[in-house]
Amino acid sequence: xxxxxxxxxxxxxxxxTPFGKTDKILGGAATYIxxxxxxxxxxGAIVSVVGGDFPQQYIDMFRAxxxxxxxxxxxxxxxxxxxxxxxxxxxxxxDTLVTELNVLENFDPKVPPNYTDAxxxxxxxxxxxxxxxxxxxMSNPKLIVLDTMxxxxxxxxxxxxxxxxxxxxxxxxxxxxxxxxxxxxxxxxAREIMKKGPRFVVIKKGEHGALLFHQNDVFFAPALPxxxxxxxxxxxxxxxxxxxGYLAKTGDYSYExxxxxxxxxxxxxxxxxxxxxxxxxxxxxxxxxxxxxRQFQQLTQFDIELT
Amino acid sequence: xxxxxxxxxxxxxxxxTPFGKTDKILGGAATYIxxxxxxxxxxGAIVSVVGGDFPQQYIDMFRAxxxxxxxxxxxxxxxxxxxxxxxxxxxxxxDTLVTELNVLENFDPKVPPNYTDAxxxxxxxxxxxxxxxxxxxMSNPKLIVLDTMxxxxxxxxxxxxxxxxxxxxxxxxxxxxxxxxxxxxxxxxAREIMKKGPRFVVIKKGEHGALLFHQNDVFFAPALPxxxxxxxxxxxxxxxxxxxGYLAKTGDYSYExxxxxxxxxxxxxxxxxxxxxxxxxxxxxxxxxxxxxRQFQQLTQFDIELT
Numbered sequence: 222x223x224x225x226x227x228x229x230x231x232x233x234x235x236x237x238t239p240f241g242k243t244d245k246i247l248g249g250a251a252t253y254i255x256x257x258x259x260x261x262x263x264x265g266a267i268v269s270v271v272g273g274d275f276p277q278q279y280i281d282m283f284r285a286x287x288x289x290x291x292x293x294x295x296x297x298x299x300x301x302x303x304x305x306x307x308x309x310x311x312x313x314x315x316d317t318l319v320t321e322l323n324v325l326e327n328f329d330p331k332v333p334p335n336y337t338d339a340x341x342x343x344x345x346x347x348x349x350x351x352x353x354x355x356x357x358x359m360s361n362p363k364l365i366v367l368d369t370m371x372x373x374x375x376x377x378x379x380x381x382x383x384x385x386x387x388x389x390x391x392x393x394x395x396x397x398x399x400x401x402x403x404x405x406x407x408x409x410x411a412r413e414i415m416k417k418g419p420r421f422v423v424i425k426k427g428e429h430g431a432l433l434f435h436q437n438d439v440f441f442a443p444a445l446p447x448x449x450x451x452x453x454x455x456x457x458x459x460x461x462x463x464x465x466g467y468l469a470k471t472g473d474y475s476y477e478x479x480x481x482x483x484x485x486x487x488x489x490x491x492x493x494x495x496x497x498x499x500x501x502x503x504x505x506x507x508x509x510x511x512x513x514x515r516q517f518q519q520l521t522q523f524d525i526e527l528t
Numbered sequence: 529x530x531x532x533x534x535x536x537x538x539x540x541x542x543x544x545t546p547f548g549k550t551d552k553i554l555g556g557a558a559t560y561i562x563x564x565x566x567x568x569x570x571x572g573a574i575v576s577v578v579g580g581d582f583p584q585q586y587i588d589m590f591r592a593x594x595x596x597x598x599x600x601x602x603x604x605x606x607x608x609x610x611x612x613x614x615x616x617x618x619x620x621x622x623d624t625l626v627t628e629l630n631v632l633e634n635f636d637p638k639v640p641p642n643y644t645d646a647x648x649x650x651x652x653x654x655x656x657x658x659x660x661x662x663x664x665x666m667s668n669p670k671l672i673v674l675d676t677m678x679x680x681x682x683x684x685x686x687x688x689x690x691x692x693x694x695x696x697x698x699x700x701x702x703x704x705x706x707x708x709x710x711x712x713x714x715x716x717x718a719r720e721i722m723k724k725g726p727r728f729v730v731i732k733k734g735e736h737g738a739l740l741f742h743q744n745d746v747f748f749a750p751a752l753p754x755x756x757x758x759x760x761x762x763x764x765x766x767x768x769x770x771x772x773g774y775l776a777k778t779g780d781y782s783y784e785x786x787x788x789x790x791x792x793x794x795x796x797x798x799x800x801x802x803x804x805x806x807x808x809x810x811x812x813x814x815x816x817x818x819x820x821x822r823q824f825q826q827l828t829q830f831d832i833e834l835t
Contacts, residue, residue: 311712405618408755429736432753441827443748446739448715480830511834520748521828523787527818 223363225265225469226336227254228355229345229458230325231275231293234498235305238312238452246498247279248304250345250368253455256502257462257489258343259286260510261470266336268292268355270328272299282503291333299324312450313427332358341469343461344388346370349380356387364474366390367419368461371397386418389474392461394425407432408439421479423464425457433483435476442483443520445491445513452497456490459502463489488513530670532572532776533643534561535662536652536765537632538582538600541805542612545619545759553805554586555611557652557675560762563809564769564796565650566593567817568777573643575599575662577635579606589810598640606631619757620734639665648776650768651695653677656687663694671781673697673772674726675764678704693725696781699768701732714739715746728786730771732764740790742783749790750827752798752820759804763797766809770796795820 234248251269258265266289275295283290305319330351332339340363344352349369356365367388373381374397385391391414399405402413411422411434422434428450430443463486468474491513495501541555558576565572573596582602590597612626637658639646647670651659656676663672674695680688681704692698698721706712709720718729718741729741735757737750770793771786778785798820802808 406755406757408753426736429733430750439753439827440830441750441753443737443750446715446746446748448713450713477831481832484830484832514832514834518832518834520746521830523747523791523828524784525788525791525821525825527821527825 222264223341223469223472224336224339225258225263225341225343225465226268226332226339226355226359227251227258227265227343227345227462227465228268228330228352229254229343229347230302231267231269231271232302232304234454235303235319236452236454236497237307239308239310240451241497243497245303248454248498249302250347250458252499253458253493253502254343254345254462254465255283255288256286256499257459257486257493258466258469259288260463260489260505260507261466262287263466263469265289265466265469266292266333266339268330268332270294270296270324270330272301272324273297275301289333289336292331292336294331296324306454308453312453315453330355330358340364340472341465342366343465344368344384345458345461349373349377349384352384353380353387356384364389364468366392366461366465368392368457369397371400374400382417385414388419390421390423391419392423392425392457392464394427394457398422398424408434411439421476423483425460427453427456431460431483431487433479435479438476440480440483442487443517444487445516445520447491447494450494453494454498456493459493460486460490462486484514484517488517529571530648530776530779531643531646532565532570532648532650532772533575533639533646533662533666534558534565534572534650534652534769534772535575535637535659536561536650536654537609538574538576538578539609539611541761542610542626543759543761543804544614546615546617547758548804550804552610555761555805556609557654557765559806560765560800560809561650561652561769561772562590562595563593563806564766564793564800565773565776566595567770567796567812567814568773569594570773570776572596572773572776573599573640573646575637575639577601577603577631577637579608579631580604582608596640596643599638599643601638603631613761615760619760622760637662637665647671647779648772649673650772651675651691652765652768656680656684656691659691660687660694663691671696671772671775673699673768675699675768676704677701678707681707689724692721695726697728697730698726699730699732699764699771701734701764705729705731715741718746728783730790732767734760734763738767738790738794740786742786745783747787747790749794750824751794752823752827754798754801757801760801761805763800766800767793767797769793791821791824795824
């Protein structure tokens with residue numbers, strides 16, 4: 222069991238999908254990552270910032286899930302980051318309606334002293350300089366995992382490349398991998414990204430699953446085919462939380478073990494999308510997760526004997 | 529080892545991709561299906577029609593691959609079906625430049641007498657009435673597999689539904705599954721298609737792999753991530769030929785064995801796209817196939833123990 226540091230947003234989201242809409246509900250990358258990682262009883266710390274409007278009940282919930290919140294700064298006179306978005310009918314694209322950075326604008330992350338020795342660091346999607354600041358605070362990280370998005374490629378590419386050079390794993394979606402490298406083939410794109418630093422590249426393809434690249438090897442985790450995707454918000458972060466939570470729990474950062482980790486990530490993400498926001502994750506029980514992992518086995522395992 | 533009847537086009541194709549273009553080369557659904565099935569030394573018969581312009585060397589090649597060509601009618605005064613298409617840069621879409629039906633226009637398929645008792649029938653993409661005619665000639669088929677496309681949904685839906693009602697397996701791409709059912713979720717679409725007749729539904733997602741549905745079960749075969757797709761022509765037919773060739777060879781039409789069959793189909797399809805037309809398939813050797821199957825195992829097999 223290794224310690225896990227999670228940096229990312231803790232936010233309010235207002236979401237509209239073809240199935241309905243929500244008021245301001247709990248959201249943010251660190252929230253989803255933390256909830257997913259808590260399935261492994263990982264010794265995790267959330268490093269983030271919220272405003273005075275952030276309900277104590279959510280902080281209590283993080284604690285009840287075993288998350289350390291000493292690094293969750295509360296700026297009483299400020300307001301919590303707010304995002305609002307609306308999904309189109311196919312659920313594969315969405316329009317951002319509102320983004321209010323609020324307290325996030327001057328976020329200066331502080332890793333709690335007893336977590337600066339954590340082995341696993343999950344850098345949720347944030348300004349690259351914030352991610353870099355967290356890396357600088359770690360004394361002996363064994364596995365740094367980076368999530369990012371096209372916004373930072375467009376606006377802060379130099380800083381982003383600095384971060385990329387220092388991490389072990391990058392998670393990125395297919396379009397972003399193509400944008401970052403100018404290569405259409407994901408195999409070629411992943412190879413180019415590895416040249417920039419990371420030893421492992423995870424390319425997320427949404428409903429089409431995720432690919433894990435390492436050296437000349439590649440592993441594929443499908444997304445579970447679902448009758449209905451209710452709300453995709455947080456699925457990528459849940460995937461990252463399952464991935465890093467499992468790795469922190471096992472303390473094994475080999476490629477072979479990462480295969481299991483991305484299956485766990487895909488399994489947890491398949492729950493996330495079944496309800497609005499964090500609703501499904503908050504109550505998720507271990508037997509449900511085991512049952513879903515069995516579905517992943519049935520979905521992918523075959524029995525061809527090769528001589 | 530069961531007999532396999534393959535009905536489909538045998539054609540000339542002229543193909544243009546970002547990598548180059550061909551003159552008239554050997555193509556057609558039955559050609560790709562037959563070449564893929566020949567990897568299993570299946571006792572297969574090709575039922576099709578060509579014109580007097582069709583080179584004897586291709587017919588000799590089919591024979592050398594162990595294919596029976598007694599049902600390959602030659603209309604000396606006619607011309608072979610010709611298709612020409614151009615792929616766009618992403619290789620996922622193509623424009624048809626020329627379609628000359630020629631001898632295909634009045635194709636009246638005749639299954640050779642010693643193949644009417646075949647257990648496995650592969651109905652390549654053709655007019656539904658032609659497919660129906662082949663079904664009517666079979667004395668005791670155990671597994672009828674249907675491939676079709678949106679063109680027949682648009683123009684001959686009534687006849688297509690008649691065929692669908694009589695087959696065991698349908699292979700269809702994701703957009704066609706949605707069109708046929710009006711359902712966006714592929715899980716729901718597959719269930720609706722099963723209500724129309726087939727006990728098994730294979731939904732092809734191109735570079736995103738293929739799903740096999742049966743009752744409440746689902747299995748997923750990924751496409752092998754490739755550095756470069758040279759020419760996608762025939763990949764779907766190669767997939768179908770690997771699928772039915774393996775099933776005919778094993779004579780086991782269970783859901784469990786179909787999982788292996790779609791992995792074989794995906795493996796052979798991954799070769800097809802590496803060169804123009806049938807070029808890669810014609811020379812494909814068994815050790816190469818075994819090596820690729822090992823790649824599929826490494827791509828998908830993981831080791832999570834569940835209590």
